[in-house]
Amino acid sequence: MSYSPHTFSLNGENGAGAQTLDVSxxxxxxxxxxxxxxxxxxxxxxxxxxxxxxGYLHRNHEKLAEHNSWLGSMPYTDRLDYICPxxxxxxxxxxxxxxxxxxxxxxxxxxxxxxxxxxxxQNHTAFLGFIIGDMGGxxxxxxxxxxxxxxxxxxxxxxxxxxxxxxxxxxxxVRCDLPAGWLEKARAYVETYPAFLDEMEQLxxxxxxxxxxxxxxxxxxxxxxxxxxFSGPVLRASGVDYDIRKVDGYxxxxxxxxxxxxxxxGDCFDRFMIRLLEMRESIRILQQAFAQIPATGPFVNPAxxxxxxxxxxxxxxxxxxxxxxxxxxxxISEGGEKPYRYHIRPPSLINLTLLEEMCLGTKxxxxxxxxGSIDIVLGEVDR
Amino acid sequence: xxxxxxxxxxxxxxxxxxxxxxxxxxxxxxxxxxxxIIHPGDALQVAEFLKNDPELLLDYASNVSGxxxxxxxxxxxxxxxxxNKQGPITLRMRTADRAANVTLPSLTxxxxxxxxxxxxxxxxxxxxxxxxxxxxxxxxWEEFADHPMRKDYKAPEDYEYEPTPHGAIVxxxxxxxxxxxxxxxxxxxxxxxA
Numbered sequence: 317m318s319y320s321p322h323t324f325s326l327n328g329e330n331g332a333g334a335q336t337l338d339v340s341x342x343x344x345x346x347x348x349x350x351x352x353x354x355x356x357x358x359x360x361x362x363x364x365x366x367x368x369x370x371g372y373l374h375r376n377h378e379k380l381a382e383h384n385s386w387l388g389s390m391p392y393t394d395r396l397d398y399i400c401p402x403x404x405x406x407x408x409x410x411x412x413x414x415x416x417x418x419x420x421x422x423x424x425x426x427x428x429x430x431x432x433x434x435x436x437x438q439n440h441t442a443f444l445g446f447i448i449g450d451m452g453g454x455x456x457x458x459x460x461x462x463x464x465x466x467x468x469x470x471x472x473x474x475x476x477x478x479x480x481x482x483x484x485x486x487x488x489x490v491r492c493d494l495p496a497g498w499l500e501k502a503r504a505y506v507e508t509y510p511a512f513l514d515e516m517e518q519l520x521x522x523x524x525x526x527x528x529x530x531x532x533x534x535x536x537x538x539x540x541x542x543x544x545x546f547s548g549p550v551l552r553a554s555g556v557d558y559d560i561r562k563v564d565g566y567x568x569x570x571x572x573x574x575x576x577x578x579x580x581x582g583d584c585f586d587r588f589m590i591r592l593l594e595m596r597e598s599i600r601i602l603q604q605a606f607a608q609i610p611a612t613g614p615f616v617n618p619a620x621x622x623x624x625x626x627x628x629x630x631x632x633x634x635x636x637x638x639x640x641x642x643x644x645x646x647x648i649s650e651g652g653e654k655p656y657r658y659h660i661r662p663p664s665l666i667n668l669t670l671l672e673e674m675c676l677g678t679k680x681x682x683x684x685x686x687x688g689s690i691d692i693v694l695g696e697v698d699r
Numbered sequence: 700x701x702x703x704x705x706x707x708x709x710x711x712x713x714x715x716x717x718x719x720x721x722x723x724x725x726x727x728x729x730x731x732x733x734x735x736i737i738h739p740g741d742a743l744q745v746a747e748f749l750k751n752d753p754e755l756l757l758d759y760a761s762n763v764s765g766x767x768x769x770x771x772x773x774x775x776x777x778x779x780x781x782x783n784k785q786g787p788i789t790l791r792m793r794t795a796d797r798a799a800n801v802t803l804p805s806l807t808x809x810x811x812x813x814x815x816x817x818x819x820x821x822x823x824x825x826x827x828x829x830x831x832x833x834x835x836x837x838x839x840w841e842e843f844a845d846h847p848m849r850k851d852y853k854a855p856e857d858y859e860y861e862p863t864p865h866g867a868i869v870x871x872x873x874x875x876x877x878x879x880x881x882x883x884x885x886x887x888x889x890x891x892x893a
Binding site (some may be wrong): 370371374376378379413415416417540542543544545547558563627628629630631632633634635640644646647649657659661665666668669670685687699 | 714726727728729730732758759760762763765766767775777781784789810811812813814815816823838840841847848867870
């Protein structure tokens with residue numbers, strides 16, 4: 317039997333002129349950001365079909381939480397989007413506070429905003445490194461990004477005792493007050509950030525290869541972005557003015573002045589630039605929060621009994637704007653020590669809804685860049 | 700613009716679609732997020748109306764969650780209006796029971812964002828969404844028979860599957876296997892649905 321390259325096909329159609337090839341991308345290609353698989357059908361190098369396959373990191377987080385006390389799930393939320401554990405904590409705390417009608421003291425709200433915006437800085441910085449890696453530029457950009465991210469993680473370690481698995485929020489506040497000198501350290505560090513961003517922008521945004529790989533790739537219209545459930549930076553990159561920090565005004569965001577950057581084309585380049593612009597705004601928010609935070613006051617609502625916490629009967633949906641998008645918790649309480657239902661709305665999963673649509677007609681090499689431009693973490697996709 | 704409430708949405712639905720069966724469900728929690736229970740037969744029509752009505756414009760189905768109750772399953776949708784910056788409006792649909800009649804209409808044709816989330820509710824709760832373009836399991840593997848988020852789901856003792864000739868785990872697993880084959884009728888009614 318002779319081998320003919322013209323009829324070679326794996327599980328594909330062998331029609332005249334059609335050379336389809338099915339490739340299983342993943343689950344462990346380094347650029348896939350974790351154990352994520354895509355079944356891709358190509359004609360030549362052009363994508364004609366793409367099916368994402370989920371579940372490699374599934375541990376049924378929601379079931380675990382239904383067997384756990386309300387507070388006991390707080391450290392589990394760290395493991396959702398493990399790049400940004402603090403904002404996961406925050407979203408869960410916001411949902412429980414809605415469910416039980418808990419007030420949060422002012423100082424705690426400012427602490428939350430400060431650690432939340434630091435989280436956004438380090439997530440978006442890491443994103444810059446990752447997306448360059450997706451384009452094949454492994455190493456340098458990621459090392460620049462991780463150098464800065466590590467300094468923010470040092471701040472988190474000084475505050476919570478852990479770089480990543482922080483378990484920091486509590487219902488009605490945070491677990492511990494800022495240690496002496498932490499605020500000054502954080503303020504001094506944030507002052508250095510614009511210079512780092514200038515350096516990154518100078519190295520990246522004018523780069524001819526980067527422009528060629530990002531501009532015009534996989535544009536998404538605002539209508540599709542809304543209907544497809546995009547949230548966070550990818551939604552705003554499509555030109556939709558929607559930031560939950562502005563819309564819901566949770567925490568003390570309505571006292572802080574900041575702008576909401578938006579894209580115009582909705583392509584990969586807009587999704588890239590939006591992160592750079594958001595970091596500039598995060599720095600503004602941080603500077604205002606450092607100036608406004610009350611010097612004293614409780615860091616947690618003393619009326620809330622954290623252990624053995626029992627919210628009243630009912631349900632609530634709470635959400636915040638995490639660096640990846642809208643992270644929401646849908647909680648149903650029957651008045652007991654455990655949630656009756658604990659559901660997570662994971663932005664990383666739902667932002668992938670349009671992945672196939674975005675990839676159809678592009679080349680195989682662009683798939684990694686498109687996936688990278690969405691910015692997912694598999695701990696949250698699979699839960 | 701005044702804030703949308705489930706009551707105002709309900710009166711708007713009643714005015715436009717008088718034959719649609721929609722009820723208000725009170726939520727005693729301080730969150731005050733009351734919800735609208737929609738009869739599955741009218742759900743698609745109501746959903747189209749909610750999305751396109753110029754005063755409501757609930758264009759964003761943010762969250763879909765399944766819920767398991769002792770006598771029925773529920774699909775809960777949290778809707779927002781990005782155009783008018785309103786929400787959440789909570790929609791619920793209920794199945795007739797938990798075994799044979801677990802079909803609800805899929806709202807994915809209206810809001811694409813429900814696609815993966817309805818697949819997840821199908822996978823973990825066993826709610827069948829009729830009209831979904833691609834209703835497959837999302838997180839569990841295809842050969843998996845049960846729906847792990849149901850309250851009566853029992854995790855197998857030998858899920859770290861590695862048959863060994865000794866050990867209490869294997870013994871427990873065998874006991875459980877013989878017990879479940881005795882209850883084969885109920886177990887298989889799930890899998891034939893799936």
